[in-house]
Amino acid sequence: MTTISEQLDETVKAIRERVSASPKVGVILGSGLGPFADGIADLVKIPYGELPHLPTSAVVGHAGNLCFGRVGDVPVVCMQGRVHLYEGHPIASVVHAARTMARLGVSSVLVTNAAGGLDASWSPGDLMMVTDHLNLMGTNPLIGPNDAALGPRFPDMTTAYDPGLRDDLAAAATEVGVSLRKGVYAGLLGPTYETPAEIRMLRAMGAQAVGMSTVPEVIALRHMKVKVGALSCITNLAAGISATELDHSEVEETARAKRDDLARVLGAWIQRAGKR
Numbered sequence: 001m002t003t004i005s006e007q008l009d010e011t012v013k014a015i016r017e018r019v020s021a022s023p024k025v026g027v028i029l030g031s032g033l034g035p036f037a038d039g040i041a042d043l044v045k046i047p048y049g050e051l052p053h054l055p056t057s058a059v060v061g062h063a064g065n066l067c068f069g070r071v072g073d074v075p076v077v078c079m080q081g082r083v084h085l086y087e088g089h090p091i092a093s094v095v096h097a098a099r100t101m102a103r104l105g106v107s108s109v110l111v112t113n114a115a116g117g118l119d120a121s122w123s124p125g126d127l128m129m130v131t132d133h134l135n136l137m138g139t140n141p142l143i144g145p146n147d148a149a150l151g152p153r154f155p156d157m158t159t160a161y162d163p164g165l166r167d168d169l170a171a172a173a174t175e176v177g178v179s180l181r182k183g184v185y186a187g188l189l190g191p192t193y194e195t196p197a198e199i200r201m202l203r204a205m206g207a208q209a210v211g212m213s214t215v216p217e218v219i220a221l222r223h224m225k226v227k228v229g230a231l232s233c234i235t236n237l238a239a240g241i242s243a244t245e246l247d248h249s250e251v252e253e254t255a256r257a258k259r260d261d262l263a264r265v266l267g268a269w270i271q272r273a274g275k276r
């Protein structure tokens with residue numbers, strides 16, 4: 001069996017046959033936010049299906065391409081769509097694209113996601129800086145033999161969300177005139193949305209947002225010593241807080257409606273992250 005490191009070498013070799021870019025910043029585009037990648041300069045798009053070890057997603061709203069190019073003068077690689085654990089992929093596959101960005105040499109990765117809001121005073125469409133997370137997915141991408149070529153057996157998670165990138169995000173949002181919430185993201189396996197009792201539990205645990213992604217990628221990236229920042233689009237108030245039942249099409253619709261604001265924040269954030 002090949003190691004993760006050998007698999008990453010194979011993925012990177014296939015990328016190198018198509019593009020010679022040296023991205024500085026990686027971006028993971030969540031639900032409804034994929035079109036950001038189509039706006040980057042000098043775009044080279046590689047479907048995940050054309051690269052070894054990258055799984056493809058069947059979820060509506062999640063195109064699957066690795067996109068290379070520039071935002072301003074910052075060379076970037078964007079994951080246009082991601083796969084989720086609930087789709088049934090092994091967790092190593094779920095984080096393989098993020099690890100590929102790390103192996104390509106990015107120093108920072110900016111993660112976006114759609115999330116439910118746990119604070120009744122928030123509104124769908126609010127944007128939230130992730131300050132920390134709760135891993136409630138019941139698994140971890142680092143389970144199994146540690147590949148020391150990637151990182152240590154017991155990675156520190158004290159500053160999983162890099163303080164400098166958080167400052168950059170706050171400054172970027174101010175620069176483009178978009179207001180930001182701040183909070184802890186609870187990562188759950190899904191694919192069911194939560195019950196109202198689960199939402200009460202998450203609130204008691206100190207979470208402000210809940211979603212079904214991000215946590216595995218952040219863990220895999222921190223293992224590889226990549227700086228991480230994350231931005232949630234609060235697409236709905238969570239179950240029991242919202243007066244209505246939850247529906248994926250509404251999640252997508254809100255993410256789509258906030259796409260321009262998010263793209264402006266992300267563009268300004270990338271400029272700052274590119275200087276780190």
Ligand code: HPA
Binds near residue numbers: 114211235236238251
């Ligand atoms: N719960 C979990 N994941 C989500 C939600 C939610 O309310 N909204 C968007 N992703």
